[in-house]
Amino acid sequence: MKILHTSDWHLGQHFMGKSRRDEHKAFIDWLLALVDKESIDAVIIAGDVFDTGSPPSYAREMYHQLVLDMKARQCQLVIVAGNHDSVSMLNESKSLLAYLDTQVASQANLEEIDSHVIALKNKEGDVAAWVCAVPYLRPKDVMHSVAGQSEQEKKLGLLQMIGDFYQRVYDAACEKNKSLKTPVPIIGTGHLTAVGGQVSESVRDLYVGTLEALPTSVFPAFDYLALGHIHRAQPISKNGRFRYSGSPIPLSFDELGRDKTVVIVDTDLLAEDAFVDDLFAEPADPLQLVSIPNFQPMASLKGNLKEVIKQIAALELAADKTLWLEVTVIADEYLSDVHKRVLEAIDDKPIELLRVMRRSTVEKKNEGFEARKTLSELTVGDVFEQSLKSNLELDEDESIILTELFNACLVELEEHQQDGGEKPL
Incomplete structure (x- = not known):
């Protein structure tokens, strides 16, 4: 079967006063077309479906229409909550959506571990994969505070409890696998910051004050781990099977310059005992990265005032879409007319100036790393x-x-x- 991994939709987001409604609508239409084209059997959204706990009504409508559209295509949908999602809001329709082949994991349930193990079935109705649907784990969901603990003890305690929770869910999936004639791949999910993941401007820190990032050693031996929270698509394991899909649209200007993607996982190729016709042939990759089209032109320009104006003149502009622009002017002296000069440069162009920033040359030299390089690179x-x-x-x-x-x-x-x-x- 084929499983599509995506995350961090942030339905209802407003970006510097601009609604992302049209972009999200275009993305969902594109996604449904991809489901049809690639015969996708299941879609996993690894957290942050919504941007806030109280999303606007149109965002909720998009969410529920997505469920109906997936049901019409006989495509299963698994949604795990992220740190932006409201547990109570997701729970409102959770039971109803289950009848429409949409499973929602809104909160860690220590008492019913089996509820986190979801069977994904192929078109013949046979179990083809197990999903360990682990949502964003709030510290209060997995551990109890102990008086007198040091900060380091709290960190180690939380790390231990998160690891134990993942292991218990994975073990439950392994037990279910034993009941099948042929074991099937076990897919994990998570919404968190893992060591090695490069964050962007729009990502909120998780586990603030306790545990900033988790090492990959905390995760069991999943055949694939579908992660959310970090908006830049990237692997965090050597074989690429533990990875962030990234957000489908840029949620901040510093996310520009990298492809936005969804991941298609072929469970037949994930299986360790997959039959190989030619022992000398290159093994088929079970993962396919599909680039998402750019639905809203955006650009971030940086340099001295003269360079920025020159860059604006060189921008490739679409006749039917307005480009959202961010400008960073680098200069040591104070320039009182920066905003005015930039506005003059975009006059009569399909450009909307969303932000102008000033930086000194000293600040520029102090940048430690290039923003679009990850530690894994x-x-x-x-x-x-x-x-x-x-x-x-x-x-x-x-x-x-x-x-x-x-x-x-x-x-x-x-x-x-x-x-x-x-x-x-």
Whole structure:
């Protein structure tokens, strides 16, 4: 069967005073067409269906119409709550939606672990995958506070409880798998920040004051882990099977420059015992990333005033759509007419200026990392090099000395690892 993984729709969002209603409508229409084209059997939305706990009525209408449209296509729908979603609001229609092949996991249920294990069936009606539907785990849902605990003890306690909850749900799915003639893949879900995931401007921190991010070791051995919360599509495991689908539309200007995607998972190819006709052929990838069209032109320009005006003149503009523009002018001196000059540059163009910011050249030099690079894309050397560049107090000679020392440490570490860790560092 084919499962589509998406997340972070944020229905009802207003972006700097602009409604995203048309974009979301266009995305859902595109998604339904993709479900038809690819014969998708199930869709998983990994949290943050809505932008707020009290979304506008049109956003609720979109949500319920989606359920009906999926039912008409005999496509199962699994929705897990995110940190933006209201548990009580999702619960209002949860029982009714179950009759329409939509399963909603709104809150951790420690007493009924089996309720988090959902069977996905293929077109023949056979179980083809189990979904461990784990929503956003609020600390109060999985642990109890203990008086006198230190901050570190709270972190470790929460990490332990989240790991235990995931393991219990996974074990329940494994038990259900035993009842089948042939075991099927087990798909996990989560709405959280995992170590290695690169966040964007529009992402709210989770587990503030206790646990900022979870290591991948906390998750059981899922065949695929459908994550939500981080809006940039990215894997967090080496084989790419633990991944964020990312949001379908840019929810902040710093999300521009990367493709928005949904993930299609082929459970037949996920199975470890999948039959291979040609032992020498490249193994088929069970994951397919599908790029989402851009439904709303947006641009973020940066430079001195002259450069920005030149960039505006070079923008490719659509005749039938207005471009939303953010401008960052870099200058040490105060320019009182920045906003006016930018407005003059976009006059008579299909451009709407949403934000103008000023930054000094010193602030620009202090940027530690390029905004659109994730840690998974950087080598250890890259991280060290970027750290040196961000330290303005170091001169060239000092940077060279530090680089040589760093490289020597890397060589010594590699030798230590090759010796099995027996040689003292």
